[in-house]
Structure formats: structure tokens, C-alpha cells
Amino acid sequence: MLSFILRRAALIIPTFLGVTLIAFALIHLIPGDPVENLSGERGMDPARRTRLLHEFGLDQPLTTQYGHYLAQVLRGDLGSSLTTHEPVLAEFGTLFPATVELACFALLFAVALGLPAGILAALRRNTVADYAVMGVSLTGYSMPIFWWALLLILLFSVQLGWTPVSGRIAVEYDVPAVTGFMLADTVIARDWGALRSALSHLILPTIALGTIPLAVIARMTRSAMLEVLREDYVRAARAKGLTFGRVVVVHALRNALIPVITVIGLQVGLLLSGAILTETIFSWPGIGNWLVHGVQSRDYPVVQGGILLVALIVISVNLIVDLLYGVVNPRIRHG
Amino acid sequence: MSAAPPGPWRELWRSYAQSRGALLGLALVIALIVVAILADAIAPHPPNEQYRDFTLAPPAWSAGGSSQFLLGTDPVGRDMLSRLIHGTRLSLAIGSISVSISLALGIALGLLAGYARGLTETVIMRLMDVMLSLPSLLLAIAVVAILGPGLANAMYAIAVVLLPHYVRLTRAAVIAEAKRDYVTSSRIAGAGPLRLMVMTILPNCLAPLIVQATLGFSNAILDAAALGFLGLGAQPPTPEWGSMLASALEFIQRAPWVVTFPGLAILITVLAFNLMGDGLRDALDPKLKQ
């Protein structure tokens, strides 16, 4: 087990280095003058340009530049935003909890609905219930997420007036940011009105963001369960006289979860992609929104730093999922 | 004396046609291709023509609508139906081109990695790992940030996003096939590496690639729509479905049809390709389905 952990952990180093390489190359691949791109200033006089060139280290050979960049990254210095002039890492840190909160709720939503739906579909194979679950999940991941969000807003906010249209909390509430997680902060501040408001603002974005993972989890659970239910040990368990419920939950589900956990973990990448679009529609103050604005306003330090940080998060989550898989699969845990 | 066994294509069709969903997907795809080809003939109006007197006209069946604009008009008075029809052509083009580029490059790299092994393989696969560590939309945005917005660049970006999947798939298939006896006997017979890769190994890896390509089509259309929505893909006045939704939020109360129909078009198209992809997967590997 230990060698498994070490081997997996060792693999992320080259991947991470590769990502830093890409982030580094980004600046040099973007059309236009790198000095202008990095500083945000246009039409500088030559003297200033030469000074900035030297300041940014752009007059050095590429390998040295990369070395400096890597050193900076490892120190936590990712430059500053051209629009807000705040350090990129700090801005990321402020905005990231909002995205995490949304992503966590979306994932919880996806698992809480998707897992039972998949199990139901597998147990009631080729019945109406099965077709319904499969049909809904097929539709779910064939939909453009931003359109689905718009439809949800149209139905629930505009027509029914049940939920707010955008934002994380109603404007009248001013909750001091202790953890960065709105729900936690409202509880800490004991502001129950704010808590209610925050919850109602979470509903639609959670549904919009969680629909695709829900569809994927439902499908994967169904196919994993179907495979497991065919296995000899399920038949042997039934021959022992165990109740069907126990056979399904203790034996079938436990084994089916092994591949499903991997799938759940891989949803993180999907969630981050979806967050970009969801945050745009709901004006959710997270890193998705931040990145899009960065690209649209050519705020290259933000784009560069943002890509690096997001990739690092995805790599780390994949590592955790890998390790979790090792724990859950007894063949690896007790090699 | 029994009849000759059916040929492989006929077998494939028979397995494929067992699923009603797969047949529906195929029918829809064919319908979409027809619409795309005949777009100019079918569309009632030119897609970019602005009718200033008829901005935000509702669909024909609701109050204030007219049969002139069956699905209503957008904020600058362009006919929704015509734009949607021409958008079909665009979406299919995007899918075909992105997937083709990605598939060609992916197969080449995968063959190389799987056959050459050693350092070449390691470098290629590490590069793919890095690409996969970025969420697909983010990677596409990064590429577009470099190349600049526009439909063509969006297609390249999507091709880049799809690439690692094809490389991985091809490499895995090549490694599995390369151990088989028919390859060894070909090699003993004197076949060179290129011939081995292309003529001998590749045809046996085609099945999963075809499935992935079909599913890649739907991903391409969704990603292109997302880029268009963010203003990074097709630029106005191109009638790409995603960019049609870009400014829809502000009209969601007044003119919900501007929001509903382009999304519906995307949904139907992606659904069609997903159904087809699923059907192909079940037909090509029946063990999975049973």
C-alpha cells in the first residue's frame, strides 16, 4: 500500500512541471509584445520598454526565464492582476471558496440523486424506471450547461418567482467573510436571514452545475451495478439466504462503488469547466467568472496564474481519488 | 447445407439496429445532415438579414407572432428559424473538422507512442497527462486566448481538447494488439514498422476509436457552443447556436424564445450523436451490453 501511495504521488511531479511549462509558454505564445502583455501598458516609450523588459527578465534566454518563473511559482508569486493590481494568488484565494462551495453542493446533489437513480435503474433493468433514468441522464449530459441554467432561471426565477436570479446572497446582507464559505460565515455571524438568503441563492446554480455530473454518475452506477449483479459472489450471497436488500447494499453496491468512486472524483474537472459557465450566468463571484473576465480583458497574469492553479487543483484531486481507490479496493490495500 | 454467414457490415447493422435509441440517433443525424446541406433552400430568410420593423417578434403560435417568422426574431430582427437552420451547417462543420483533425493527430501520436515505447512514449503520454489535467473548457479557453477569438480558432482549440483521449485510446489498443500473434507473424514476414502500424494494427483498433469519435462530435458541439457563448468562438453575426445565446440573458423575461430555441437545437443535435455513439459502442462490443 505504501509503495502504491509513493508511486502515485511521484507521478504528479512531472505533470505539475509540465503544467508550469505550459503556463510559462502561454505568455510567449500570445500574439503581441510580451512586455505589453505582461505590463498592460501600450505604446510605451522605448526607454521604459527596455527597463520593463529587463525587469520582467524577458531579455534572458528562455530556459533561464523558465527557471525564474518556476522559482517564483514555488514561492507563491504569480504576479499581479493588470486590472485590479492585486496579487493573483491572493485574488484566487479570495474567490476560490465561492467556487468550492458551489462545486461541493453540486457534487453532493449529483451523488445524492445520481447514485440511487443508477441503483434503481440497475435493479429495475429494462423497465419504465430504467428507461426514465437513462433517458433523463442522457438528456442531462447532452444539454449545454449555460442553456440549462437559463431555462432554470426562466422557470423558477422569472415565471414562478421562487428563487433569485443571480448573485450569492441578497444585496442587503453584508456578511463578514471569515472562512470565505458563505453558509459557514452566515452561521458564524448568526444572521439567519442571511443564511436563508444564501441558501436560496445556491439552489439554481447547484442544480445547473450538478446536472451533468448527476447524469454521468447515474449511468456509471447503473452499469457498474449491472456488472456486479452478474457476478458469482452475488449469486453465492443469495444462496446463503441473505435478504435482497443486504445482498444489494452490502455486497453489490460495495463492489460497484469501486469504479464509481473514480468517476465521482473525475467529475471535479467537469465541475470546474461547468463552473466557468455557471458563474457567468449567475454572476457568482468565483474563479470561473474571474478567469473569463481575465481572458476577455487580456489580463494575462490572471489567465496564466489561474490556469496554473486550477490545473494544480485538478491534479491534486486526481491524486486523492487514486489513493481513495487504493483504499477502497481490497486487492490494493492488502496486496 | 447452411447459408453463408452474414458479412461483417451486415452483422454490425443488425446489432446496431437492435437498439431503438440508436436508430433514433441515426435518423436524427441523417435529418440534421440533410438540413445542413439544404440550408439555403430550406431557410425562409437569409440568416443575417435584419428586419428592423420586426425586432423581437414572438413565434408564430403566440400573440403578436406572424407566419413570416415561425420561431420569432432575435433582438436585431433576424429570423430565428433561418438562423437555426444555418447554424446546423455550422455545428456539423465544427464537429467534423475538430474531430477529424484531432483524430488524425491522435491516431498518429498514439501509434507512435504505442509502437515505439521508451522515451517517445513517455514524453507523449506525459504531455497528454498535462493536457488532461486542465478542465476541457479551460484548455479550450487557453488555446483561444493564444490564437484569438473566432470560429476557426475555436475549432483548433476543440481539436486540442479532444486530442489526449484519442492518443490514449490508440496507444492502449496498439499495445494490446502488438502482443498478438498476427502481428508477430507479420513482422517475421518482413513488414516494416510503418506498414505494421497502419495496415496490420490500426484496423483492429478502429472499433473503440469510431465510438469515441462519434461521442467526440457531441463534445465538440457543446464546447463550441460554450466558447461562442463566452464570446470567444464564433463572432456575430455568424449564426452559431452558442453565440446566439450569448446575449440572451437580458431578454429572458421579454423574449424567452430567443433563449429556448438555440439551446433546444444544441440539445437535439448532441443527443443525436450521443445516441448514435452509444448504439455503436453496444453494437461493436456486445459483451459490454449483455
Add this chain to the structure above:
Amino acid sequence: MALLEIRGLTVSFGTSRTPLIAVDHLDFAIDAGEIVGLVGESGSGKSVTALAVLGLVDFPGKVTCTQLTFDGRELPALSAAGRRAMLGGKLAMIFQDPLASLDPCYTVEYQLGEALRLHGGTAERRSAKARRARALELLRQVEIPDAPARLRAYPHQLSGGMAQRVMIAIALAGQPRLLIADEPTTALDVTVQAQVLDLLVRLAEERGMALVLITHDLAVVAETAHRVVVMYAGQAVESGPLPALFDAPRHPYTKALLEALPEHNRGRARLQAIPGVVPGARDRPPACLLAPRCPFARARCTVEAPPFTGAEGRRARCHFPLDASGRPGNDWATAAPLPVPAAEGVR
């Protein structure tokens, strides 16, 4: 009264238009303490029979029977709870691939404990300690060395022979009166097969437990069973006591099975094989199922289904059962021969 009595058991898959008959009106009975071999090639329906008795045949399989009595109780009339109390308790089954029949995610102790919690004594149902003690005892009874270490093991850490012993221990947890063993040694190494078989027979004799040995390997039953039922294409074609059945088979299929054994072919250049194949779903003969392949087939065999009759505990499903010297009886010599196929035209 027989311990297990089956009459007219039929199991079919497929649709009503194209039924696939796996078991065809089977009659089978076994008394307490008896060891019966259920013998046949793959596809003869022997495993499906066992699953049908346990009630484990799932949709789309359909099971019908005139009588299915175990230990005095009508099995089809049992409630689901009643059936579950019986399965793993008085009526137990072990399967062909022991490593695949154990859940890879749980230890041996856990899986033994499950059976004990359901079917063990009062102490075992309540106390984990009592369960553990009994589990150790069961493992020792199936001759597993270093039982405490084995309790902690996961299935993938066991060998095939060890896993099958664990399966037997699990089956024994409920003090079964009947144990059905479906190809218990087929998946095991040759060296281990004899050991496991000996274990099964010894346990049966010690406990007065009835044992059904399902196998395609005649050698497995020859040494161990009291009685044998031979199945072909879902039907019982011969039943009778050993060694009489093997010494003087009455049904041509049994005779052919025996002749195909390597031991009976010493000195020959080729093994004697039975020509043709077992009928599938679409080509089930209307009368005697063996008729297309039987060297003694007569016209009567293609129109009239032979009854399963006989005397002194020996029954055979044949119009012309073989006598002690292996020749077909019942006026076979004067019976009308098979019709010749229509002429194919001048060549």
C-alpha cells in the same frame, strides 16, 4: 419420504415464440444421507436444476413444476422469508469457481459471520465472539491450516482449494441436511480436486447430510456416489445405483459417455466420440432427444417420446434400453428402421 422430491421441473428461457428449454420435466429425488451424482455435459441443465430448486433462477427464466418438496415443505408455497431461512440453512449450495464466489471486499471472517448470524445457534446470532469461535471451528472442520490467520484473509489471498473449503465451511454453518455441490472441483488444480472431494464425502457421511454432486466428470461420481442421474439436453435419461449403472448402462447416451472416457479407449487410435451436437434452441427433436445422434435409433424414436421407466430403482428414457451385454432390447431388431431421406435427384 424423500428429503428432496422434484417432479416435472421445467425451466425455460427465451420468449414464448422461441423458448429455450433448459430443464425438461425433470423428476429427481434424494433421501437423507444419500450421495447422488447429477451427471451430464455442458448445457444438459444440471446447474439450472440446482438453481431452480434454490429459487435463484431469475427473469427471463420461467420455472414450473408439479412438485418441489424439501424436508416435508412445499418450496413454491414458501414466503420469501421462509425460503431465505432455508437457503444457507437446511439447504445449502456451493458453486464452481470458489474464488469468484467469495466477495472480494470482505474477509473470510465477515462472510462466515454472515452465514452464522442467519443460520447459527442462538449464541452465534447475538455474539460476535461466539461467531468467531464457531467460525474457527468450522474452518478446522474443513481442514484449513492456521485457521486464525485465514479468518483475517481476503479472498484474493487464498488459493482455489482454500477458497472452496471456505465455501464449504460457509455452507456447513447452517447444519444443512442437503448440500448441492455444483462442479465443486472443476476449477481446482488436479492435486487438490481429490482432497476437496474426499472432504465433501467425509462430511456428508459424518453428518448424515445428503449430497448432490453435479459434474460432467464421471470419475468424480464413480468413487463417491450411491446413485447417479444422467441428464441430456434438459432431460433425465437414466438413473440408477452405482456401480450397476456404470457396469451395465441402460441408456445409449450413458453407454456413449462411458465409452468416451480415456480409460476405456486404451489401445485405440482415436477416442470414441458421440457424433453430432447437443440440440440447441431451434432444433430440439420432437420425440427422443438423442435420436439424431443415437446409433440405435429407430423410426419409433423420432415420433414417440420414450417414457422414463424401469424397475428395481433403474430407469431409462429409451424405447429400446440396453441389456447387460450392451445390446438394445425390446424387439429392437424387428422395429421399423429410420426413414431414408428423400432422393436428391440424379447425379
